[in-house]
Amino acid sequence: MYVLCLHHRAHLLTLTRRRYFVTELLGTDLHRLLTSRPLEKQFIQYFLYQILRGLKYVHSAGVVHRDLKPSNILINENCDLKICDFGLARVQDPQMTGYVSTRYYRAPEIMLTWQKYDVEVDVWSAGCIFAEMLTGRPLFPGKDHVNQFSIITELLGTPPDEVIQTIGSANTLQxxxxxxxxxxxxxxxxxxxxxxLAVDLIEKMLVFDPRARTSAVQALAHEYLAPYHDPTDEPVAGERFDWSFNDAELPVDSWKIMMYSEILDYHNVDQVSQEYTEPQPPPIDMAATASVSHPQ
Structure with a gap:
């Protein structure tokens, strides 16, 4: 699975008053990789496939990441890719609000409506990352949200009328x-x-109208990703993620028990997931990224 995993460390829960989540260690992230070297086609395909495979699972659980960007995509020496930093993630909700996601990768519906958006915002972000892997540069490097939207229209044109009609803010409409x-x-x-084929897939991922934008599931089935696509090995969540704990006011010991139970539950799932056969990655020289400093 291409979402960062938790590891169980019982002594951290019992010997300290502080609580830690311990995750697997990966050597670099996509931002570092993109600033250190151009990516060959097979790497771009494999990385995009893993991103979309992870999004398929996350979206099937009713979760929207909302801050997908190269520095939130971790990679190890085997080219295994993991999506991390779900700090802005929220349950799928047609009334989601808020100014979220890093500007370069922010979907236009967030800037236009500020009210109704869904999992399609992650597909837009993935499309921007895909374009960046192809060129080595951010596709929409806006200086602020106004400039950001203007840059998007320079490439994709004026939003269609059906998108403009969804704008809820009078100032934004003006x-x-x-x-x-x-x-x-x-x-x-x-x-x-x-x-x-890569261009065709980008065109489907970077569509102004989120209702017409391809989904992660549809993108996985695109011909560009045919070398890796296997619908029998692209799992979905068994149930929607329950966010009810997020608003709970509980004593520390209760949170400790919940954290412990979550980790144990995850490892039970992890044992089952070993039945899946991971796609074979192309070789990569991780030493090329060793001297690149971490982005601020």
Whole structure:
């Protein structure tokens, strides 16, 4: 599974008043990798596949990550990829609000509506990361949220009327209507050296209207990811994630018991998950990333 795992360390729960979650150690993250070297096609395919496989599982549990970016994607020497930092994650809710996600990877519906968005925001972020893997540069490096939206329209054109009609803020609507009308630019021109199948998948992931945007499940089935796609080895959650604990006011000992139980439950699931056959990664020289400092 391509979501960062918890490891059980009982002594940390019993010998200290502080509580720790211990996770597996991975050697680098995608941000470091992208700043250290260009990525070959097979790495891009394999990394994107793992990102989408992880999103399929997370979304099936009714969870939206909301802050997917290269520095939140950890990678080890075997090219195993893990999605981490669910600090902004929330249960799937059509009324979700808030100014979330790092600007470069922020879906337009967050900037436009501020009210109704769903798992599609993660697919947009994954599409931006995909584009960055192809070029080595962020696709939409906005200086602020206004500039960010303007840069998006320069490439994807003016939002369609059905998207503009969903804008709930009068100020946001006025801003969008004040922008010059722009035509969508061919992504084949933006990514001239990329595999045409890669360009086609990006076009499906970076769609203004989230209702028309491809899902993680659909993206996994795209021809570009055919070397790795196996629907029998792309699991979904057994049930929706229960966030009710998030608002609970409990004594410390109760939280301790809940944490302990969660870790034990996870390891039971982990034993079953060993039945899955992990896709074989291409070789990678992790030494090339050793001298790159961690992003701030």
């Amino acid at each position: 801003f969008v209507q004040s922008l010059p009308k722009r035509q969508r630019q061919p992504l084949s021109e933006k990514f001239k050296d990329a595999d045409p």
